[in-house]
Amino acid sequence: MFRKTSVNTEEFIFYIDLTTDFLKKKSLIKSISSFVKDKEKFNTLTSYGILLFQEDDNPITVYDEKDFEALSDVIDEKWETRESEKSLFENGLFEILAYIFRKSREARKNYRVIIISDTPSLLSEDYHNALYDLLIKAKKFDAFIDIIRLGDQKFYADDVKLKVVASETHGGVFYCTEAKLFLNILRSLIQSKSEFIVVQPEEDDDIFEEDKIFYEKLAVDLISLDSEEEEKCDLCEREICPICDAHSDEIHKCFNCNAKYHACCAANYAIANPIGFNHLFRCIQCDTLLKLDEEYVEMIYREEHEEEFEAELMELGITDEIIEEELFEEEHIEEELIEDELIEEEQIEEQSIEEDEEELVIGKEIFGPEKLGPPPRLVKPPPRLAKPPPDLTPTKKVKVGGYFGVEITLKTNGLNNDLVPPATETIVSDSEGTIQVKEKISITSLQPPRRSTIKFCQICGFTLRATSVCPKCGFKN
Numbered sequence: 001m002f003r004k005t006s007v008n009t010e011e012f013i014f015y016i017d018l019t020t021d022f023l024k025k026k027s028l029i030k031s032i033s034s035f036v037k038d039k040e041k042f043n044t045l046t047s048y049g050i051l052l053f054q055e056d057d058n059p060i061t062v063y064d065e066k067d068f069e070a071l072s073d074v075i076d077e078k079w080e081t082r083e084s085e086k087s088l089f090e091n092g093l094f095e096i097l098a099y100i101f102r103k104s105r106e107a108r109k110n111y112r113v114i115i116i117s118d119t120p121s122l123l124s125e126d127y128h129n130a131l132y133d134l135l136i137k138a139k140k141f142d143a144f145i146d147i148i149r150l151g152d153q154k155f156y157a158d159d160v161k162l163k164v165v166a167s168e169t170h171g172g173v174f175y176c177t178e179a180k181l182f183l184n185i186l187r188s189l190i191q192s193k194s195e196f197i198v199v200q201p202e203e204d205d206d207i208f209e210e211d212k213i214f215y216e217k218l219a220v221d222l223i224s225l226d227s228e229e230e231e232k233c234d235l236c237e238r239e240i241c242p243i244c245d246a247h248s249d250e251i252h253k254c255f256n257c258n259a260k261y262h263a264c265c266a267a268n269y270a271i272a273n274p275i276g277f278n279h280l281f282r283c284i285q286c287d288t289l290l291k292l293d294e295e296y297v298e299m300i301y302r303e304e305h306e307e308e309f310e311a312e313l314m315e316l317g318i319t320d321e322i323i324e325e326e327l328f329e330e331e332h333i334e335e336e337l338i339e340d341e342l343i344e345e346e347q348i349e350e351q352s353i354e355e356d357e358e359e360l361v362i363g364k365e366i367f368g369p370e371k372l373g374p375p376p377r378l379v380k381p382p383p384r385l386a387k388p389p390p391d392l393t394p395t396k397k398v399k400v401g402g403y404f405g406v407e408i409t410l411k412t413n414g415l416n417n418d419l420v421p422p423a424t425e426t427i428v429s430d431s432e433g434t435i436q437v438k439e440k441i442s443i444t445s446l447q448p449p450r451r452s453t454i455k456f457c458q459i460c461g462f463t464l465r466a467t468s469v470c471p472k473c474g475f476k477n
Helices: 025-042 067-079 090-102 125-141 158-169 179-187 209-218 265-272 295-317 320-367
Strands: 010-017 046-053 057-066 110-117 143-150 173-174 280-282 287-292 397-402 408-410 424-429 434-441 453-456 461-465
Touching: 010 025, 010 090, 010 397, 025 046, 025 067, 025 090, 025 179, 046 090, 057 090, 057 110, 067 424, 090 110, 090 125, 110 287, 125 143, 143 158, 143 179, 143 287, 173 179, 209 287, 265 295, 265 461
Parallel strands: 010 046, 010 110, 110 143, 143 173
Antiparallel strands: 046 057, 280 287, 397 408, 424 434, 453 461
């Protein structure tokens, strides 16, 4: 009952990725100004931002501004020095998504990114693959990306890439073939995404285990109360936790809005309202991303579901005796397999000894016993540690996340500096003296997330999952 189902505040971020004069500066400022005025008629809880790259790949950014003049001043002052040789499509999105992730720690709102671009990006596929990983996470933070492509061409080299970016964040791609049509396209994006119920991800809905560190670093721990604050949990509305009934369960609070939680109450709420992992949840008042001790939450989870699990086993007729019998049978089968392997090894050794003796007898008959010594003992050579060959693949350094982003090193093919992802990694085991080849986990191996069939009620807009009858208003869609 504390979970918010919709978001009323919005922030529009205009990413100006224009390298040609297809759209003039004056027309751009006038169109965005008209958009802001029209938007304020529908929703006053809206702020605005802008990103514009300069010639040295330095992004100029302004975020969370209520007054459009701040955006207009940036466009007017930095227009002539903007990057006009190439598109930095991926770099700009890295910068904007990093901002969205940081702000999502404090509060939750809709982020509407509108990319205005007239030139396809020529950056390597590795940039897009890394960007795709962030897009999967971005839609869980209520980020929506719409793209307006300016130009009179029928096809562009990055059409597929643009559609992937937009579709993964519930946005769209709009082609503007004439400059005078730009304002109409921009106005079509005024409709607020908050008019629809925001679908929250289920526990296993497109959340990858390898992303746990990403979400844990975004989340914030609960903090201790001040000495003068009332010790009363906002979930159970009691001073002493009704679950554990222990005075040792001290109340902690959210750093952003001071919402108070018992440890047990917070654990149960997190289990019931996870964002993909049981120990991560959003604050009941301000939606700040919070985290609890993972081992503690898992202990609570096991205790709560132990009785349900036992009841399910009883319904299926599975008792402790049956489980013990199955375990005993499994152990017995394993012992038999081990015995069979030992017998097989002994037979192989005996066969090898017989073959050696036969060879020795034949040798004595041919060469005489005096020229043949005793058969040599077969000694297994000690394992040799194989060193992996040196990596002579040329490398190239690139920045991910814009000018202030992290510099990473990627391998190239040595011919035309095309970036190629590393294939495998050789690991040498000192204990067994063997070489084990393990594939690296790369963003290029990720598959597009599974899509669920979600509909909205035509009457009240409620989210429908696997049903055609609205549970809220009863309308049959």
